Amino acid sequence: MFKIAAADAQALVIKIGDIPIRVFTEDPDFLRVVQDRYVGFLSSETHAGIDLKLDLTAPGRISSEEDVRVARDSMRWSAERGDFRLDWNSETGRGQVRQSANPYSLDGALRILHTLLLAARKGFLLHAASAMRNGRAFVFFGRSGAGKTTISSLAPADATLLTDEVSYVRRDAETYLAYGTPFTGELAKLGENVSAPIAAVYHLVQAPDNRLALMTPADAVRALLESVLFFAEDAELVKLVFQSVCDLVGRVPVYRLEFAPNRSVWDLIS
Amino acid sequence: MKNLYIARSPMVAARQLGLEMVIMSATDSTLFTLNEVASLIWKSADGATPLWEIVNSTVCKEFDVDPEVALADAERLVSELADRGLLLLTNGPTKPSPAETERGL
Numbered sequence: 590m591f592k593i594a595a596a597d598a599q600a601l602v603i604k605i606g607d608i609p610i611r612v613f614t615e616d617p618d619f620l621r622v623v624q625d626r627y628v629g630f631l632s633s634e635t636h637a638g639i640d641l642k643l644d645l646t647a648p649g650r651i652s653s654e655e656d657v658r659v660a661r662d663s664m665r666w667s668a669e670r671g672d673f674r675l676d677w678n679s680e681t682g683r684g685q686v687r688q689s690a691n692p693y694s695l696d697g698a699l700r701i702l703h704t705l706l707l708a709a710r711k712g713f714l715l716h717a718a719s720a721m722r723n724g725r726a727f728v729f730f731g732r733s734g735a736g737k738t739t740i741s742s743l744a745p746a747d748a749t750l751l752t753d754e755v756s757y758v759r760r761d762a763e764t765y766l767a768y769g770t771p772f773t774g775e776l777a778k779l780g781e782n783v784s785a786p787i788a789a790v791y792h793l794v795q796a797p798d799n800r801l802a803l804m805t806p807a808d809a810v811r812a813l814l815e816s817v818l819f820f821a822e823d824a825e826l827v828k829l830v831f832q833s834v835c836d837l838v839g840r841v842p843v844y845r846l847e848f849a850p851n852r853s854v855w856d857l858i859s
Numbered sequence: 860m861k862n863l864y865i866a867r868s869p870m871v872a873a874r875q876l877g878l879e880m881v882i883m884s885a886t887d888s889t890l891f892t893l894n895e896v897a898s899l900i901w902k903s904a905d906g907a908t909p910l911w912e913i914v915n916s917t918v919c920k921e922f923d924v925d926p927e928v929a930l931a932d933a934e935r936l937v938s939e940l941a942d943r944g945l946l947l948l949t950n951g952p953t954k955p956s957p958a959e960t961e962r963g964l
Binding site for chain 2: 805806807810811814819822824825827828831832835838
C-alpha cells in the first residue's frame with residue numbers, strides 16, 4: 590500500500606504511463622485531495638526525476654487564456670489555461686503549477702506535461718477510450734459524441750477499462766502499449782493502472798448497424814492526427830508526434846468501426 | 860524554369876503510406892497528401908537535382924507521359940507546395956549533387 594514517508598510529508602509521486610512525476614505542495618489538505626484523485630496511480634518511488642511544485646492561489650482566473658496555450662523558450666516550457674499556469678524546465682525536470690486548490694487544474698497541467706514528455710518517448714495522448722482484454726489493448730478514438738463512453742460502457746465483464754477519455758500510447762520495443770490513465774470522461778471512472786500491447790485501433794462512427802473496415806494507412810494517420818492531444822506549437826515535437834502516429838499505423842491495424850449502441854459490437858473486436 | 864531546383868522544407872515531416880505521401884507542416888500542423896506522381900517528385904526534392912531531370916528520371920520513366928506536359932504539371936505542383944511552405948524553390952542547387960558528394964566535392 591502506498592504511504593507517504595515522513596520526510597516527504599508534502600509530496601507524492603503520480604506515475605502515469607511509467608513516467609513518475611513528484612508533486613509538492615505546502616497545503617496538506619490539498620495533498621490529500623490529490624492523493625484521493627490519483628489513487629491507483631501513486632508510486633512509492635522517491636526519485637521521480639520530474640518535480641512539480643504546486644503554487645496554490647485563491648480561487649479565480651490565473652490566466653486570460655481560454656484555450657490551452659503552450660510556449661517554449663529554449664528548455665523552459667510554459668502552458669496556460671484560465672485556471673492554471675505550468676512552468677517547466679525540460680533540462681532540470683523541475684517546474685511549478687500555479688493554480689487554485691482544484692484537482693482538475695492539476696489534471697490539466699499533468700495532461701499537458703505528459704504530451705511533452707511522451708513526444709520525446711515515441712508516444713502521444715489520444716482522445717480515445719481504451720480497454721484491455723486477454724492481455725491485449727484495444728483503442729477507440731473519434732470526435733466528441735462518436736461513442737467512446739458508450740463503447741466503454743458496453744465492454745464485456747472480462748475487459749479492463751484503461752480510460753474512457755484519454756488514451757496513453759507509447760512505443761515499447763517493436764510494439765505500442767496502451768496504458769491506463771486517471772484522465773476520465775463521462776464515466777468519471779479512473780482507468781486501471783495497467784498496460785498492454787495494442788492489438789487494434791478503431792475509429793468510431795455511430796451507425797444503425799455494426800460494421801468493421803480496415804482503413805488505409807493514409808486515412809488512418811489523417812483520422813488519428815485529428816484526435817491526438819498536442820498543444821505545443823513546437824516544430825520538433827510536432828514532427829516526433831507525426832512520426833509516432835505513422836509508426837503506430839505501420840505496426841497496428843486501424844479499423845473504421847461503425848457501431849450501433851449494443852453489446853454485440855464487441856463481437857467484432859478481437 | 861530550366862534551372863529550377865527544389866528542396867524539402869526542414870519544417871515538415873513526411874511519411875510514405877502506401878502509394879500516398881502524407882506531409883505535415885510542423886509550423887501549423889496542417890496535413891497534406893500527395894498522390895503517387897507527386898510523391899515521386901517530393902522524394903527526389905534534394906536541392907541538388909534540377910526539376911526537369913527529376914521529372915525525366917522519375918515521372919516520365921514510371922508513366923507514359925509527354926515530358927513537356929509532365930514538366931509543366933510538375934512546375935505547377937512545386938509552386939503550390941512552395942506557396943504552402945512545404946518546398947523551397949531556387950534557381951540553383953542548394954546542395955551538392957549525389958555525383959559531387961561521391962567525388963568528395
